[in-house]
Amino acid sequence: MDLTGIGGIWPASLTPFDRDGAIDEAALRAHLRHLAGTPGVRALVVNGHAGETSSLDRAERKRVVEVAREVAGDATGVVAGIVAEDPRAACDLARDAREAGADAILLFPPLFFAGGAEVRPEMVLRFFHAVAEAAALPIVLFQLSRPSGLGYAPELLARLLREVPSIIAVKEGSDLVASYEDNLEVLKACGRKVSMLTSNNTWLLASLSLGGDGILSGIGSVASGILAEMHEAIARGDLAAARRANDRLRPLVRVFYRRPSLDMHNRMKTALNLMGLMPNPAPRAPLLPIEVGEREEIRRALVAAGLLPATEMAA
Numbered sequence: 001m002d003l004t005g006i007g008g009i010w011p012a013s014l015t016p017f018d019r020d021g022a023i024d025e026a027a028l029r030a031h032l033r034h035l036a037g038t039p040g041v042r043a044l045v046v047n048g049h050a051g052e053t054s055s056l057d058r059a060e061r062k063r064v065v066e067v068a069r070e071v072a073g074d075a076t077g078v079v080a081g082i083v084a085e086d087p088r089a090a091c092d093l094a095r096d097a098r099e100a101g102a103d104a105i106l107l108f109p110p111l112f113f114a115g116g117a118e119v120r121p122e123m124v125l126r127f128f129h130a131v132a133e134a135a136a137l138p139i140v141l142f143q144l145s146r147p148s149g150l151g152y153a154p155e156l157l158a159r160l161l162r163e164v165p166s167i168i169a170v171k172e173g174s175d176l177v178a179s180y181e182d183n184l185e186v187l188k189a190c191g192r193k194v195s196m197l198t199s200n201n202t203w204l205l206a207s208l209s210l211g212g213d214g215i216l217s218g219i220g221s222v223a224s225g226i227l228a229e230m231h232e233a234i235a236r237g238d239l240a241a242a243r244r245a246n247d248r249l250r251p252l253v254r255v256f257y258r259r260p261s262l263d264m265h266n267r268m269k270t271a272l273n274l275m276g277l278m279p280n281p282a283p284r285a286p287l288l289p290i291e292v293g294e295r296e297e298i299r300r301a302l303v304a305a306g307l308l309p310a311t312e313m314a315a
Contacts, residue, residue: 001043001077001103003138004168005193007213008042009227010079011035011220012050014269015064016278023060025067027279032071034277035221040228042214043077044068045106047097050218050265053083055284062096069101077103079140085110087130094135104138106171106216107131114149121156128164138168140197140216143183145175154182161190171216173199177206184211201257205246208234218264222271223252223305251304255297266290270298275307 013035016027035041046068047053047061056064061080068078080097082105084090090107097105107128109117117124132139141160144150151174152160161167170187174180180200187194197216198207204215208231215227226249233241256267266283270290273281282289290298302308 003077003104006042007195009040009220009224010043010045010216011224012045012048012218014221015051028067032068036072036076038224041224043079044072045079048081062100065097065100065102079104079106081106083108087127090131091134094131098137105135106140108142109150132164132166139166140169140171141167142171144173154186158186169195169197171197171199222268248305251301255301274299
């Protein structure tokens with residue numbers, strides 16, 4: 001599927017495990033099928049942070065892409081996250097993604113970029129060129145916050161778009177309004193269509209109102225329908241409807257995206273378990289299962305969002 005110019009909702013999927021810690025393929029298929037069947041979902045994103053990809057070995061990552069491809073069919077795109085510190089490993093994962101049937105890759109910055117890659121742009125460009133050649137697939141660039149050291153300055157982003165024509169979209173998680181606006185301007189000026197997919201999870205509505213083509217986020221694994229309502233309302237200029245959708249989303253945002261942040265996707269698994277959509281919410285070690293008290297807070301947030309009936313509060 002050609003994802004060039006496509007916006008909408010791209011949920012970053014979760015990876016369910018069984019009680020022994022192996023990937024639960026039946027649960028994975030059900031999870032991905034549920035997402036793909038949600039109106040407004042245009043692509044399934046696998047093997048990202050939401051999918052606990054750092055805990056998966058190379059063979060498991062490839063298998064997750066294969067399952068996603070089988071579930072998505074021809075109607076929904078499949079985007080494979082590439083998370084690696086070694087450029088050679090990133091290239092291997094990119095080749096695996098292509099062989100497994102991915103339509104595009106989501107290229108994460110190596111953590112060592114935080115040590116000052118912004119002032120060594122040639123290193124960043126060499127990394128992108130190597131992975132682009134190995135993948136022979138469209139690339140979604142992950143733009144993180146510049147204070148983290150993992151974001152790309154507007155000048156470097158513009159150069160990447162110019163010199164790596166396989167970049168078709170930006171997963172925009174800069175966390176700052178000014179940076180988001182700067183990145184929007186870079187995309188508008190690049191001379192071709194590059195989709196802006198907001199990942200600013202605590203202000204998705206605000207970022208869409210500034211301009212953007214869609215949402216790529218882990219919260220889409222739980223609330224893709226609400227995200228689609230909000231995105232479609234903004235697209236037709238119905239701010240009141242967008243605010244209503246955001247009001248439903250807010251309780252989930254508050255309960256998922258709080259300290260410790262390492263538990264955010266673990267909390268989403270618990271939410272899906274409470275909704276009857278994931279049999280085992282436990283993550284892989286070293287992450288720990290969500291405790292009973294927080295589980296109840298997640299249940300209340302789901303009720304407030306309209307994703308569980310109020311009667312579930314007494315369950």
